[in-house]
Amino acid sequence: MTEEIFDVVNEHDEVVGQQSRSEVHRLGMMHRAVHVLVFNAAGLLFLQKRSLKKDRQPGVWDSSTSGHVDSGEDYDVCAVRELQEEIGLKLNAAPERLFKLAASAETDQEHVWVYRCRAEGPFRLDPDEIERGGWYAPEAVTRWMEERPEEFASALLVIWKRVGGLATLDPGGSLR
Numbered sequence: 001m002t003e004e005i006f007d008v009v010n011e012h013d014e015v016v017g018q019q020s021r022s023e024v025h026r027l028g029m030m031h032r033a034v035h036v037l038v039f040n041a042a043g044l045l046f047l048q049k050r051s052l053k054k055d056r057q058p059g060v061w062d063s064s065t066s067g068h069v070d071s072g073e074d075y076d077v078c079a080v081r082e083l084q085e086e087i088g089l090k091l092n093a094a095p096e097r098l099f100k101l102a103a104s105a106e107t108d109q110e111h112v113w114v115y116r117c118r119a120e121g122p123f124r125l126d127p128d129e130i131e132r133g134g135w136y137a138p139e140a141v142t143r144w145m146e147e148r149p150e151e152f153a154s155a156l157l158v159i160w161k162r163v164g165g166l167a168t169l170d171p172g173g174s175l176r
Helices: 021-027 075-087 138-147 154-163
Strands: 005-009 015-020 031-039 045-050 065-068 096-101 110-118 130-136
Touching: 005 021, 005 031, 015 021, 031 075, 031 154, 045 075, 045 138, 065 075, 075 110, 075 130, 096 154, 110 154, 130 138, 138 154
Parallel strands: 031 110
Antiparallel strands: 005 015, 031 045, 031 065, 045 130, 096 110
């Protein structure tokens, strides 16, 4: 299997080159990623526990899906691809964009678009990516993060702080 190639970007998220995944991470180069928060109709958030096989932040809890944007791929296409690859959720269009995070140490030097969608599951979890997953009340996630932040991926901590821990979907699909 050939190694993934990422677009290397600058602080303005402009492509300045391409490099292998391992080199991007070894050298701390800026690159791109997506995180998708999946909520069900009851307002619960699906979180995944990253596989221990992962090379970055193994065994911690993370967004419903997250992943790197491949070279030449755009954020929206990546979000759809990651949902299908990681949890088996097929969408015909990109989920709703919430906000973008600038690359930082907390995001592992990734510029990150954060998305949200609604789905009920059950999901088909990719065992190479995800150890297990579960549905959690946003208030419980907030408490859990406050009490044991080391159990979460660093980017998710930043994302959750930004959405205020109240990123649920009401029956009409709007953020409340």
